[in-house]
Amino acid sequence: MPVLPMEQGLILAALLFALGLVGVLVRRNVIFILMSIEIMLNAAGLAFVVAGSRWAQEDGQVMFVFILAVAAAEVSVGLALLLQLYRRLQTLDVDAASKMRG
Amino acid sequence: MDWFFYIPAVVATVATAMVITRLNAVHALLYLIVSLLSVAMIFFRLGAPFIAALEVIIYAGAIMVLFVFVMMMLNLGPRTVEQESSWLPTRMWLGPITLTTILLIELIFILGQSGHQPMTNETIEAKQVGIALFGPYLLGAELASMLLLGGVVGAYHLGRNSREERN
Numbered sequence: 001m002p003v004l005p006m007e008q009g010l011i012l013a014a015l016l017f018a019l020g021l022v023g024v025l026v027r028r029n030v031i032f033i034l035m036s037i038e039i040m041l042n043a044a045g046l047a048f049v050v051a052g053s054r055w056a057q058e059d060g061q062v063m064f065v066f067i068l069a070v071a072a073a074e075v076s077v078g079l080a081l082l083l084q085l086y087r088r089l090q091t092l093d094v095d096a097a098s099k100m101r102g
Numbered sequence: 103m104d105w106f107f108y109i110p111a112v113v114a115t116v117a118t119a120m121v122i123t124r125l126n127a128v129h130a131l132l133y134l135i136v137s138l139l140s141v142a143m144i145f146f147r148l149g150a151p152f153i154a155a156l157e158v159i160i161y162a163g164a165i166m167v168l169f170v171f172v173m174m175m176l177n178l179g180p181r182t183v184e185q186e187s188s189w190l191p192t193r194m195w196l197g198p199i200t201l202t203t204i205l206l207i208e209l210i211f212i213l214g215q216s217g218h219q220p221m222t223n224e225t226i227e228a229k230q231v232g233i234a235l236f237g238p239y240l241l242g243a244e245l246a247s248m249l250l251l252g253g254v255v256g257a258y259h260l261g262r263n264s265r266e267e268r269n
Contacts, residue, residue, distance in 0.1 A: 002104050006219040009148065011210055012111045016118055016141075018206040023122035025198035028189045031127045031173070035134055039118055042161065045153075046141060053148040056222040058230045061153050062239050065231070068160055069246035073253030075165050079172045080260035086176055087263070093189065 009050035016043035029092045030082045034075060041071045106147045110140035125186040127178060131169055138162040148221065152228035 016039060023036030045064040052060020082092070089096045117137035124130035138161045145154035235243055 003220045003223055004104055004107055004148075006221050007213045007216070008107070008111075009144075009221070010213050012114070012144070014206055014209040014213070015115055016137075018202045018209075019115070019118045019122060021205075022195075022198050022202050025202070026190070026195055027122065029127070029186060031169070032122070032130065035121060035130060035169070038134070038161075038165065039121065039137070042138065042141060042157075046144070049145055049148055049150050049153055050221070052226070053150065053221050053224075054219055056149075056224040056226070058226050058234045059239075061150050061226060061231045062234050062242070064150075064153050065156065065235060066242055066246055068156060069250055072160065072165060073249050075168060076253045076257040077260065079168060080257040082172060083175065083261055092176075092182070 006050060006054045009053070010047055013043045013047035013050065016040075016046065028094055030078075030085060030094055031092060033094065034078045034082070037078075038071060038075065041067055041074075104147075107144060110143040110147075113137075114140040114144070125183045125190070127173055127182070128170075131166060131173070135162050135166050138166070149223060149225040151225065152231050 020036045020039035020043060023039065024033055027033055027036065045067040048060040048063040048067070050060070052058065052063075085097060086092060089099075114137050117133045117140065120133040121130045121137065124133065138157060142154040142157040142162070145151075145157060
Protein backbone atom coordinates (compact mmCIF):
# COMPACT_ATOMS: atom_id res chain seq x y z
CA MET A 1 0.00 0.00 0.00
CA PRO A 2 1.34 3.48 -0.81
CA VAL A 3 2.18 5.72 2.13
CA LEU A 4 -0.29 8.58 2.64
CA PRO A 5 0.73 12.09 3.62
CA MET A 6 -0.65 13.00 7.04
CA GLU A 7 -2.18 16.26 5.79
CA GLN A 8 -4.83 14.43 3.77
CA GLY A 9 -6.20 12.64 6.82
CA LEU A 10 -6.16 15.87 8.83
CA ILE A 11 -7.88 17.78 6.00
CA LEU A 12 -10.63 15.14 5.93
CA ALA A 13 -11.02 15.51 9.72
CA ALA A 14 -11.20 19.32 9.35
CA LEU A 15 -13.79 18.96 6.58
CA LEU A 16 -16.02 16.66 8.64
CA PHE A 17 -15.64 18.94 11.66
CA ALA A 18 -16.63 21.99 9.60
CA LEU A 19 -19.70 20.15 8.28
CA GLY A 20 -20.71 19.25 11.82
CA LEU A 21 -20.21 22.87 12.90
CA VAL A 22 -22.47 24.09 10.08
CA GLY A 23 -25.08 21.57 11.24
CA VAL A 24 -24.98 22.85 14.83
CA LEU A 25 -25.21 26.48 13.69
CA VAL A 26 -27.96 26.07 11.10
CA ARG A 27 -30.39 23.48 12.44
CA ARG A 28 -33.02 24.21 15.08
CA ASN A 29 -34.16 20.62 15.58
CA VAL A 30 -32.56 19.08 18.69
CA ILE A 31 -32.08 15.69 16.99
CA PHE A 32 -30.03 17.29 14.20
CA ILE A 33 -27.96 19.29 16.67
CA LEU A 34 -27.11 16.09 18.57
CA MET A 35 -26.21 14.31 15.31
CA SER A 36 -23.96 17.22 14.29
CA ILE A 37 -22.19 17.03 17.66
CA GLU A 38 -21.61 13.32 17.00
CA ILE A 39 -20.09 14.22 13.61
CA MET A 40 -17.75 16.75 15.27
CA LEU A 41 -16.63 14.27 17.98
CA ASN A 42 -16.03 11.64 15.30
CA ALA A 43 -13.92 14.10 13.28
CA ALA A 44 -11.81 14.88 16.36
CA GLY A 45 -11.31 11.15 16.88
CA LEU A 46 -10.25 10.78 13.24
CA ALA A 47 -7.61 13.46 13.75
CA PHE A 48 -6.29 11.59 16.81
CA VAL A 49 -6.08 8.29 14.92
CA VAL A 50 -4.34 9.97 11.96
CA ALA A 51 -1.76 11.48 14.31
CA GLY A 52 -1.31 8.12 16.04
CA SER A 53 -0.76 6.51 12.65
CA ARG A 54 1.85 9.13 11.72
CA TRP A 55 4.12 8.23 14.64
CA ALA A 56 3.04 4.54 14.78
CA GLN A 57 2.01 4.97 18.43
CA GLU A 58 -1.10 3.56 20.09
CA ASP A 59 -1.85 6.75 22.09
CA GLY A 60 -4.05 8.18 19.33
CA GLN A 61 -6.25 5.10 19.45
CA VAL A 62 -6.47 5.27 23.26
CA MET A 63 -7.69 8.85 22.88
CA PHE A 64 -10.33 7.66 20.39
CA VAL A 65 -11.62 5.20 23.01
CA PHE A 66 -11.99 8.10 25.47
CA ILE A 67 -13.81 10.19 22.84
CA LEU A 68 -16.12 7.22 22.29
CA ALA A 69 -16.95 7.14 26.02
CA VAL A 70 -17.60 10.89 26.05
CA ALA A 71 -19.83 10.62 22.96
CA ALA A 72 -21.85 7.78 24.48
CA ALA A 73 -22.40 9.64 27.77
CA GLU A 74 -23.23 12.88 25.97
CA VAL A 75 -25.74 11.29 23.61
CA SER A 76 -27.53 9.36 26.36
CA VAL A 77 -28.05 12.49 28.48
CA GLY A 78 -28.82 14.59 25.38
CA LEU A 79 -31.50 12.21 24.15
CA ALA A 80 -33.07 12.04 27.63
CA LEU A 81 -33.21 15.86 27.64
CA LEU A 82 -34.76 15.75 24.16
CA LEU A 83 -37.47 13.39 25.42
CA GLN A 84 -38.24 15.75 28.32
CA LEU A 85 -38.38 18.74 25.93
CA TYR A 86 -40.80 16.94 23.64
CA ARG A 87 -42.94 15.74 26.56
CA ARG A 88 -43.27 19.22 28.05
CA LEU A 89 -43.46 21.44 24.95
CA GLN A 90 -44.58 19.00 22.18
CA THR A 91 -41.86 20.39 19.89
CA LEU A 92 -38.23 19.70 19.00
CA ASP A 93 -37.41 23.37 18.41
CA VAL A 94 -34.46 24.42 20.63
CA ASP A 95 -35.76 28.00 20.62
CA ALA A 96 -38.82 26.78 22.53
CA ALA A 97 -36.53 25.87 25.45
CA SER A 98 -35.68 29.56 25.90
CA LYS A 99 -39.13 29.99 27.43
CA MET A 100 -38.47 27.77 30.46
CA ARG A 101 -38.26 29.31 33.92
CA GLY A 102 -36.01 28.19 36.72
CA MET B 103 -3.51 7.16 -5.96
CA ASP B 104 -4.64 5.34 -2.87
CA TRP B 105 -8.26 4.45 -3.55
CA PHE B 106 -8.71 2.75 -0.17
CA PHE B 107 -8.42 6.20 1.37
CA TYR B 108 -9.96 8.55 -1.20
CA ILE B 109 -13.16 6.63 -1.97
CA PRO B 110 -14.29 6.35 1.68
CA ALA B 111 -13.15 9.95 2.26
CA VAL B 112 -15.44 11.21 -0.52
CA VAL B 113 -18.29 8.96 0.65
CA ALA B 114 -17.91 10.24 4.23
CA THR B 115 -17.93 13.88 3.15
CA VAL B 116 -20.95 13.51 0.86
CA ALA B 117 -22.90 11.47 3.44
CA THR B 118 -22.14 14.03 6.17
CA ALA B 119 -23.28 16.87 3.90
CA MET B 120 -26.52 14.91 3.32
CA VAL B 121 -26.98 14.49 7.11
CA ILE B 122 -27.04 18.22 7.80
CA THR B 123 -29.33 19.06 4.86
CA ARG B 124 -32.07 16.39 5.24
CA LEU B 125 -35.51 17.38 6.49
CA ASN B 126 -36.52 13.92 7.68
CA ALA B 127 -34.60 12.83 10.79
CA VAL B 128 -34.63 9.11 9.90
CA HIS B 129 -33.08 9.77 6.46
CA ALA B 130 -30.39 11.90 8.10
CA LEU B 131 -29.68 9.08 10.55
CA LEU B 132 -29.20 6.55 7.74
CA TYR B 133 -26.76 8.91 6.00
CA LEU B 134 -24.93 9.37 9.31
CA ILE B 135 -24.50 5.58 9.57
CA VAL B 136 -23.03 5.52 6.03
CA SER B 137 -20.64 8.31 7.03
CA LEU B 138 -19.52 6.46 10.17
CA LEU B 139 -18.99 3.21 8.25
CA SER B 140 -16.79 4.95 5.67
CA VAL B 141 -14.76 6.55 8.47
CA ALA B 142 -14.37 3.03 9.90
CA MET B 143 -12.93 1.96 6.54
CA ILE B 144 -10.46 4.84 6.69
CA PHE B 145 -9.41 3.60 10.15
CA PHE B 146 -8.71 0.16 8.64
CA ARG B 147 -6.58 1.84 5.99
CA LEU B 148 -4.65 3.83 8.62
CA GLY B 149 -3.69 0.64 10.47
CA ALA B 150 -6.19 0.85 13.33
CA PRO B 151 -8.39 -2.28 13.00
CA PHE B 152 -9.45 -2.22 16.67
CA ILE B 153 -10.71 1.35 16.38
CA ALA B 154 -12.48 0.50 13.11
CA ALA B 155 -14.32 -2.34 14.87
CA LEU B 156 -15.23 -0.02 17.78
CA GLU B 157 -16.51 2.58 15.30
CA VAL B 158 -18.81 0.02 13.68
CA ILE B 159 -19.99 -1.63 16.91
CA ILE B 160 -20.36 1.35 19.25
CA TYR B 161 -20.87 4.39 16.97
CA ALA B 162 -22.79 2.91 14.05
CA GLY B 163 -24.31 0.20 16.26
CA ALA B 164 -25.09 1.29 19.80
CA ILE B 165 -25.26 5.09 19.59
CA MET B 166 -27.26 5.14 16.35
CA VAL B 167 -29.69 2.52 17.72
CA LEU B 168 -30.22 4.89 20.67
CA PHE B 169 -31.18 7.62 18.17
CA VAL B 170 -33.57 5.24 16.39
CA PHE B 171 -35.23 4.26 19.70
CA VAL B 172 -35.76 7.88 20.66
CA MET B 173 -37.24 8.68 17.25
CA MET B 174 -39.63 5.73 17.63
CA MET B 175 -40.67 7.01 21.07
CA LEU B 176 -41.28 10.50 19.68
CA ASN B 177 -43.43 9.05 16.88
CA LEU B 178 -42.65 11.84 14.41
CA GLY B 179 -44.87 12.00 11.34
CA PRO B 180 -44.88 13.84 8.01
CA ARG B 181 -45.97 16.94 9.95
CA THR B 182 -42.42 17.38 11.29
CA VAL B 183 -40.97 17.45 7.75
CA GLU B 184 -43.13 20.48 6.96
CA GLN B 185 -42.10 22.00 10.29
CA GLU B 186 -38.42 21.47 9.40
CA SER B 187 -38.74 23.12 6.01
CA SER B 188 -40.39 26.13 7.65
CA TRP B 189 -37.47 26.28 10.14
CA LEU B 190 -34.88 26.20 7.36
CA PRO B 191 -35.11 29.14 4.96
CA THR B 192 -32.19 29.35 2.52
CA ARG B 193 -30.84 32.58 3.97
CA MET B 194 -30.24 30.78 7.31
CA TRP B 195 -27.47 28.77 5.62
CA LEU B 196 -25.48 31.75 4.32
CA GLY B 197 -23.93 33.14 7.52
CA PRO B 198 -22.80 29.87 9.14
CA ILE B 199 -21.49 28.44 5.85
CA THR B 200 -19.44 31.59 5.13
CA LEU B 201 -17.91 31.65 8.62
CA THR B 202 -17.17 27.92 8.68
CA THR B 203 -15.63 28.03 5.20
CA ILE B 204 -13.25 30.75 6.38
CA LEU B 205 -12.26 28.54 9.33
CA LEU B 206 -11.82 25.52 7.06
CA ILE B 207 -9.65 27.42 4.56
CA GLU B 208 -7.48 28.66 7.42
CA LEU B 209 -7.10 25.11 8.80
CA ILE B 210 -6.17 23.68 5.38
CA PHE B 211 -3.73 26.54 4.82
CA ILE B 212 -1.99 25.85 8.15
CA LEU B 213 -1.89 22.11 7.44
CA GLY B 214 -0.37 22.76 4.01
CA GLN B 215 2.45 24.80 5.51
CA SER B 216 3.75 22.00 7.74
CA GLY B 217 5.37 20.16 4.81
CA HIS B 218 4.72 16.58 3.80
CA GLN B 219 4.75 14.16 6.69
CA PRO B 220 4.34 10.61 5.43
CA MET B 221 2.25 8.27 7.54
CA THR B 222 3.54 4.83 8.41
CA ASN B 223 1.78 1.76 7.13
CA GLU B 224 2.26 -0.07 10.43
CA THR B 225 -0.78 -1.78 11.91
CA ILE B 226 -1.33 -1.19 15.62
CA GLU B 227 -3.06 -4.23 17.07
CA ALA B 228 -5.75 -4.30 19.75
CA LYS B 229 -3.23 -5.82 22.20
CA GLN B 230 -0.96 -2.75 22.11
CA VAL B 231 -3.95 -0.43 22.53
CA GLY B 232 -5.18 -2.46 25.50
CA ILE B 233 -1.75 -2.46 27.17
CA ALA B 234 -1.57 1.35 26.77
CA LEU B 235 -5.18 1.84 27.92
CA PHE B 236 -4.76 -0.14 31.14
CA GLY B 237 -1.12 0.86 31.71
CA PRO B 238 -0.17 4.54 31.43
CA TYR B 239 -3.76 5.62 30.74
CA LEU B 240 -5.38 3.68 33.60
CA LEU B 241 -6.58 6.82 35.36
CA GLY B 242 -8.24 7.99 32.13
CA ALA B 243 -10.01 4.63 31.76
CA GLU B 244 -11.30 4.88 35.35
CA LEU B 245 -12.51 8.44 34.77
CA ALA B 246 -14.25 7.36 31.53
CA SER B 247 -16.05 4.61 33.45
CA MET B 248 -17.20 7.14 36.07
CA LEU B 249 -18.39 9.43 33.25
CA LEU B 250 -20.40 6.57 31.73
CA LEU B 251 -21.92 5.82 35.14
CA GLY B 252 -22.87 9.48 35.45
CA GLY B 253 -24.38 9.32 31.95
CA VAL B 254 -26.49 6.28 32.90
CA VAL B 255 -27.77 7.88 36.12
CA GLY B 256 -28.43 11.21 34.37
CA ALA B 257 -30.28 9.57 31.48
CA TYR B 258 -32.44 7.53 33.89
CA HIS B 259 -33.26 10.57 35.98
CA LEU B 260 -34.07 12.82 33.01
CA GLY B 261 -35.88 10.16 30.98
CA ARG B 262 -38.34 9.30 33.76
CA ASN B 263 -41.93 10.27 33.03
CA SER B 264 -42.62 12.38 36.10
CA ARG B 265 -46.26 13.05 35.15
CA GLU B 266 -47.14 9.34 35.15
CA GLU B 267 -45.49 8.77 38.51
CA ARG B 268 -47.48 11.51 40.15
CA ASN B 269 -50.83 9.97 39.15
